[in-house]
Structure formats: structure tokens, C-alpha cells
Amino acid sequence: MIISGGSVVTEGGVVETDVRIEGGRIVEVGVALEGGERFEAAGCWVGPGFVDLHAHLREPGQEWKEDIRSGQEAAAAGGFTTVVAMPNTDPPIDSGHVADHVRRSDGVEVVPAGCLTLRREGGRLAHLDDLWESGVRVFTDDGDTVADAGLLRRAMEYLAQLGGMVAQHAEDPGLARGGHMHEGAVSSRLGITGLPAVAEEVIVARDLRLVEFTGCRYHVQHVSTAGTVELVRQAKGAGLPVSAEVAPHHLVFDHRSVESMDPVFKMYPPLRTPEDVAALRAALAEGIIDCVATDHAPHSAHEKDVPFEDAPRGVIGLETAASAVHAALDLPPQDFFDRMADAPRRLLGRDPHRVVAGAPADVVVFDPVAVWTATTFRSRSENSPWKGMEMRGAVRLTIAGGAVVFEGEQRD
Amino acid sequence: MKHLLSIDDVDADEIRSLLDLAEGFVEVLGRDVPKVPTLRGRTIALLFYENSTRTRLSFDRAAKALSADVLTFTTGGSSVSKGESLKDTALTLQAMGPDLMVVRHGAAGAPWRVAEWTGLPVVNAGDGAHQHPTQALLDVLTVRRHFGNVAGIRAAIVGDIRHSRVARSTAGALVALGASVTLVAPRTLLPVDLSGWGVSTADSLDEVLEDLDVVYLLRIQQERGGGDVFPSIAEYVGRFGLTRARAARLRPDAVVMHPGPMNRGVEIDPAVADGSRALVTQQVANGIAVRMAVLFRLLAGRVAP
Numbered sequence: 001m002i003i004s005g006g007s008v009v010t011e012g013g014v015v016e017t018d019v020r021i022e023g024g025r026i027v028e029v030g031v032a033l034e035g036g037e038r039f040e041a042a043g044c045w046v047g048p049g050f051v052d053l054h055a056h057l058r059e060p061g062q063e064w065k066e067d068i069r070s071g072q073e074a075a076a077a078g079g080f081t082t083v084v085a086m087p088n089t090d091p092p093i094d095s096g097h098v099a100d101h102v103r104r105s106d107g108v109e110v111v112p113a114g115c116l117t118l119r120r121e122g123g124r125l126a127h128l129d130d131l132w133e134s135g136v137r138v139f140t141d142d143g144d145t146v147a148d149a150g151l152l153r154r155a156m157e158y159l160a161q162l163g164g165m166v167a168q169h170a171e172d173p174g175l176a177r178g179g180h181m182h183e184g185a186v187s188s189r190l191g192i193t194g195l196p197a198v199a200e201e202v203i204v205a206r207d208l209r210l211v212e213f214t215g216c217r218y219h220v221q222h223v224s225t226a227g228t229v230e231l232v233r234q235a236k237g238a239g240l241p242v243s244a245e246v247a248p249h250h251l252v253f254d255h256r257s258v259e260s261m262d263p264v265f266k267m268y269p270p271l272r273t274p275e276d277v278a279a280l281r282a283a284l285a286e287g288i289i290d291c292v293a294t295d296h297a298p299h300s301a302h303e304k305d306v307p308f309e310d311a312p313r314g315v316i317g318l319e320t321a322a323s324a325v326h327a328a329l330d331l332p333p334q335d336f337f338d339r340m341a342d343a344p345r346r347l348l349g350r351d352p353h354r355v356v357a358g359a360p361a362d363v364v365v366f367d368p369v370a371v372w373t374a375t376t377f378r379s380r381s382e383n384s385p386w387k388g389m390e391m392r393g394a395v396r397l398t399i400a401g402g403a404v405v406f407e408g409e410q411r412d
Numbered sequence: 413m414k415h416l417l418s419i420d421d422v423d424a425d426e427i428r429s430l431l432d433l434a435e436g437f438v439e440v441l442g443r444d445v446p447k448v449p450t451l452r453g454r455t456i457a458l459l460f461y462e463n464s465t466r467t468r469l470s471f472d473r474a475a476k477a478l479s480a481d482v483l484t485f486t487t488g489g490s491s492v493s494k495g496e497s498l499k500d501t502a503l504t505l506q507a508m509g510p511d512l513m514v515v516r517h518g519a520a521g522a523p524w525r526v527a528e529w530t531g532l533p534v535v536n537a538g539d540g541a542h543q544h545p546t547q548a549l550l551d552v553l554t555v556r557r558h559f560g561n562v563a564g565i566r567a568a569i570v571g572d573i574r575h576s577r578v579a580r581s582t583a584g585a586l587v588a589l590g591a592s593v594t595l596v597a598p599r600t601l602l603p604v605d606l607s608g609w610g611v612s613t614a615d616s617l618d619e620v621l622e623d624l625d626v627v628y629l630l631r632i633q634q635e636r637g638g639g640d641v642f643p644s645i646a647e648y649v650g651r652f653g654l655t656r657a658r659a660a661r662l663r664p665d666a667v668v669m670h671p672g673p674m675n676r677g678v679e680i681d682p683a684v685a686d687g688s689r690a691l692v693t694q695q696v697a698n699g700i701a702v703r704m705a706v707l708f709r710l711l712a713g714r715v716a717p
Contacts, residue, residue: 191541263523
């Protein structure tokens with residue numbers, strides 16, 4: 001196949017050129033290539049496949065919401081070629097054999113994250129060596145915070161020795177108790193108990209001191225507040241081994257969306273204030289926040305078709321992330337691919353992928369001007385705040401593991 | 413007006429018009445035969461997911477005084493205990509052919525969902541800590557009938573504002589009609605952000621007591637007395653309770669209101685609750701008239717099938 005006429009994102013800049021892919025590898029990059037099947041990519045960006053450090057694929061245990069196959073299909077449609085599966089499954093990924101069950105290398109790669117604590121109960125360490133041996137590099141109790149600082153310290157000491165990363169869902173359980181949305185003017189009016197911004201910030205502040213103390217690699221999941229951005233900025237300035245991700249919905253929506261009391265706007269951390277949204281956008285553009293991660297969290301229609309406070313938390317995001325981030329920030333193509341692909345790949349301890357001759361074919365073609373409407377989803381669930389909304393920027397082609405895993409219609 | 417979901421959806425003119433209508437129904441309720449045939453043949457469904465005495469009985473009484481039939485669903489002994497969802501319950505009740513649903517639910521926004529699912533006119537009879545618009549209307553009707561007007565009245569709402577749909581609704585209606593409203597509560601029981609409410613706050617009842625026309629007390633949940641949001645009931649009463657001593661300092665024409673059920677000896681001294689200033693039973697009586705006005709406004713003029 002020849003990807004023809006696209007703007008290829010390279011280390012040196014954006015180059016309009018053709019890319020020939022054969023036998024699962026990029027075999028030639030150059031102008032006016034000929035022969036074979038062509039994919040017309042004029043006006044599109046051609047770069048390495050996106051990496052999502054944070055998705056809930058629900059298998060094993062909640063396959064009515066999503067399974068690994070439907071999750072891979074949703075990822076492919078969103079331009080992701082590597083997805084990190086969160087371990088809050090049933091059973092949770094707290095030992096190597098469950099991680100082995102989840103891992104996939106066909107098409108979109110599925111990389112399991114492991115639990116920090118046994119059964120995600122926050123009491124004892126998970127089987128960290130066993131997980132490490134099976135290839136797990138990201139450790140998290142995502143969905144819950146490791147609240148016990150003594151236990152977190154021991155997890156950090158243990159993983160610092162192995163070289164693993166602690167990824168924290170930062171939400172102090174006492175401050176967040178009973179909360180369903182951001183605590184502020186909107187929650188006050190609705191009478192819905194809030195999760196204050198400080199619930200996230202006190203955990204991040206505490207954890208950063210533990211990072212200083214233990215030297216462990218630390219990653220802040222789904223940063224949602226301007227205060228957390230400042231803590232991460234300071235920690236990076238001090239040279240701590242710290243990184244951070246932001247979810248697309250936190251870059252686009254704020255707590256005023258919850259005035260509709262529509263459960264499609266319910267997720268943790270919650271949608272915050274317009275000022276937080278502005279700070280998150282600026283931090284991602286600047287690189288203080290390293291990357292985008294979807295926090296793709298599927299729930300069935302009947303589970304979300306209830307009053308806001310009764311609804312489960314989470315929204316899907318794999319299929320809309322690239323478009324949402326592109327439309328929200330209008331990053332130049334190199335920065336866009338850095339935040340979507342290179343930075344998260346580095347955080348997994350890998351080298352960024354390049355569209356160069358000889359490299360494995362791991363490519364996404366993204367049309368930055370196409371306009372489309374999110375109506376149907378490859379995910380098994382449809383709990384998307386973007387459903388029915390017009391999107392700018394569209395994934396046209398995804399090649400993962402050497403094979404075409406998604407080819408979208410030309411949109412305009 | 414298709415629904416009555418939030419008092420914030422009803423402008424001051426519309427509130428006044430509903431109160432005028434309610435005044436007429438106060439007169440009806442005072443007759444020998446307190447019943448009119450206005451809604452004969454119509455059916456009102458009451459969908460109550462929370463325990464309620466006065467609100468459910470009041471809607472029932474209001475519907476029957478308008479000659480409507482009433483279908484009542486309460487969660488005790490229902491299919492909810494078998495795991496039936498709110499949506500399925502609402503659709504089941506809808507299939508029985510009511511013209512309007514009155515919904516009470518513990519979660520904010522539930523009546524909005526029911527309105528979407530069923531397409532029927534819906535009256536919110538209390539959703540979570542969010543809204544209780546007919547309570548707001550009966551409260552402003554009670555103030556207006558007592559003082560002759562609402563504009564210029566100085567009211568304090570005292571107690572657990574943060575978790576109170578009554579405070580959110582009644583404060584909104586009082587402010588809309590030109591009263592000045594002060595919220596009085598420990599900071600743990602105040603909403604964190606009052607921007608847009610048009611109210612002021614005070615740190616103790618003593619600060620505002622002598623300037624008030626209306627002291628509106630909210631129920632303090634006894635189970636909150638265990639040191640969660642205030643140290644003890646005794647300390648709450650010390651700063652925020654309407655004791656006999658405090659009641660004696662009120663202006664001679666000031667009144668005391670309470671949405672019920674009251675905790676005698678906690679937010680209100682028993683002697684004050686039974687005293688001449690208390691308008692609590694008038695609130696209950698006015699509640700029937702206000703609900704008649706709301707049902708009439710939403711249903712009269714619609715042709716029965």
C-alpha cells in the first residue's frame with residue numbers, strides 16, 4: 001500500500017511525501033512512489049499510531065460494557081495502536097496470569113496495567129514481582145486512590161527497585177466522600193454533593209513528597225485541576241521523575257455541562273471550572289502535562305439511563321479523543337503527535353515510532369480539517385458526551401502491527 | 413407551562429399568577445363541599461420514591477378536590493424491591509394512562525428524566541437536595557397571605573441549607589418576589605458557592621434575629637448530630653436553635669415557619685412551635701391550594717382522551 005500525498009510528521013518537521021508499506025513494515029518514504037494500492041492522504045497528517053495510557057476495556061468481568069476485541073476496534077477507529085488496559089477488572093489484574101489473559105499483540109496492542117494492591121483493596125501489595133515478570137510496567141489502583149501513605153511508600157520503594165511506574169488516581173476518599181460532581185457554584189445550585197478540587201490536589205501534593213523520598217517513577221492520572229498542574233510543574237522543575245496525563249473531556253467540557261443533570265457528563269475526576277479547562281489546555285500545549293489519555297470508561301445504556309447521582313461514573317473516549325484534542329488546542333502536527341503518540345510511548349519505556357523506511361508499520365492518517373458527527377461507535381457502549389456533536393479532525397486510516405485495522409470514509 | 417420542575421423556571425409574574433389562582437382554591441377549600449369538578453376524568457399519578465407524609469397527602473388531597481383520580485406508587489412493597497429501575501417503573505405507570513405525574517426521588521434530576529421518558533407533564537415533588545417547587549409556592553403564599561405582600565419582607569432560612577431542597581426552592585421564590593433572604597447555618601451546612609442566589613449569610617441566629625419578619629427553620633437531621641457536620645445537637649441549638657429566649661427577642665409581628673417534620677427541642681423549642689407566631693399549620697393548608705393551582709395550570713384546557 002502507498003499512503004499518497006500526506007504530510008508526514010518526522011523529527012525534522014512535516015514533509016509532504018508518499019509512504020510505501022509492505023509486509024507489515026514501512027519500506028520506502030519518498031515523493032511520487034508508484035505501484036500497488038494507494039490511499040489518498042492529501043491534506044492529512046501521517047504519523048505514528050497514538051498511545052492511550054488509560055482505557056477501561058472491562059474484560060474480564062464486565063463484558064456487557066466492553067471486551068478487549070470491541071475495545072481494540074474502538075481504539076483503531078480513534079487512531080490508537082497501543083492501549084494500556086486499566087486493572088480494575090473482575091478479577092482485577094493483580095497477578096501475572098490475569099495480565100497475560102488481557103495482553104494482546106494482534107492489531108491494536110493491548111498492554112495491561114497491574115494493580116498496586118491486592119484485589120485493589122488498598123490493604124496489601126499486589127503480586128508486583130509476578131506482574132513485572134509478565135511484562136507489566138504501569139501499576140495503579142485506578143478508580144481508587146491508594147489512600148494509605150505507608151502502603152504507597154512501600155509500593156513506591158518496591159517499584160523503584162524494579163523500575164516500574166506508579167500511576168495514581170488522585171482523590172482523597174474523605175474529601176471526595178459522597179461526591180458526584182465538581183464542588184462549586186453548579187453543585188451548590190443542584191444540591192449535588194461535590195468532589196472539591198482539593199481532593200485531588202492533597203493526594204498529588206502528598207505523593208510528590210513520597211516520590212522525593214523514594215525516587216519512584218510517578219504518573220498523575222487524569223489531571224483535572226489548575227492546582228494539580230502547578231504541583232506537577234513544580235515537581236518537574238525540581239527534577240522529580242514525574243509525568244501527567246489529561247483526558248479529552250477535561251479539555252473540552254466544564255461543570256456547567258452538569259446543569260443538564262445528564263449522566264453522560266458524570267465521571268471522576270469530575271468536569272471542573274472553565275479556569276481549570278484553560279489551565280489544562282495550556283499545560284498540555286506547554287508539555288507540563290505530558291500526554292492525552294482517554295480514561296475510556298464504557299457503561300451500558302441502561303446503566304446510564306438513571307438520575308445523575310445514581311449513574312456510574314465514566315465516559316467513553318477512544319473514538320473521539322484525537323478529534324476532540326485537535327479541535328480544542330489546534331496544536332501544530334509535531335506537538336499533536338508528541339502528546340498523542342511519542343510522549344505516552346516514552347512513558348511506557350519505549351522509543352517513539354517513526355514513519356521512516358525500515359520501521360514497523362504503525363501509522364495513523366489524520367485529516368485535520370474533516371468535519372464529522374459522532375453518531376455510532378465501535379465500542380460496545382455509547383456513553384459519549386460527544387455523541388451527536390460535530391467534530392473537527394478525523395482519523396482516516398490506522399495501521400497497527402503492520403495491518404490496516406481501521407479505514408474510515410473520506411469525511412468533509 | 414408544561415412542567416413544574418424547578419422554581420427557577422418560573423418567573424415572578426408566573427409565581428404571582430399561580431398564587432392568585434391558589435387564593436381562589438383557598439376559598440374553595442373553605443366551602444361546605446370543598447370540591448370542584450374541574451379535572452373530572454383526569455388521572456394524576458403520584459410516583460414517590462421517598463417517604464413523605466404531608467407532600468403526598470397534599471397532592472392527593474389537591475387532586476381529589478379538583479375531582480381528578482389518583483394513582484399512587486410508593487416504593488414500599490413495590491417492584492422496586494425486585495430491582496425495577498426508575499425508568500421501567502415510570503413507563504409502567506405511564507402505561508396506566510395518567511395525564512400528569514408527580515415525582516419525588518432521592519436523586520437530583522429524577523423528575524427531568526421521568527419527563528423525558530414519558531413525555532407527560534411532570535411536577536417535581538422533591539428531587540434529592542435540589543428542588544421542591546410546590547413547597548416554595550406554598551411558603552410564599554403563606555407569607556403573602558400573612559403580611560399582604562412578599563416584597564420587602566426580611567426572611568432568614570436557618571439550618572441545613574446545604575442538603576435542603578426546601579432552602580433552594582423557597583429562597584429562590586422569596587428572592588424572585590423581592591424579599592431579602594439571609595441564610596443562617598454553620599459553614600459545614602452552607603452551600604460552598606452562593607453566587608447567583610441573591611442572598612446574604614450570617615454566622616449565628618443572634619446576628620439577625622431582631623431584624624426579621626420571617627424565621628424559616630429547617631429540620632436538622634438528628635443523625636447528623638454525631639460530630640459529622642457540627643459537634644453536637646446541644647452546640648447546634650446554642651448557636652442556631654430558635655429557643656424561647658430567642659423567640660422573645662423577635663419583632664412583635666415576626667412569624668416562624670417550618671416545612672416539617674419538626675424536631676421539637678432541636679431547631680425549634682416546643683413552646684415556639686405551638687405558639688401564636690408559628691404558621692406551620694397554615695403552610696400545610698396553603699400547600700393544598702397551591703398544588704390545586706399547579707395541577708389546574710398544567711392540566712386545565714388539555715382535552716381528555
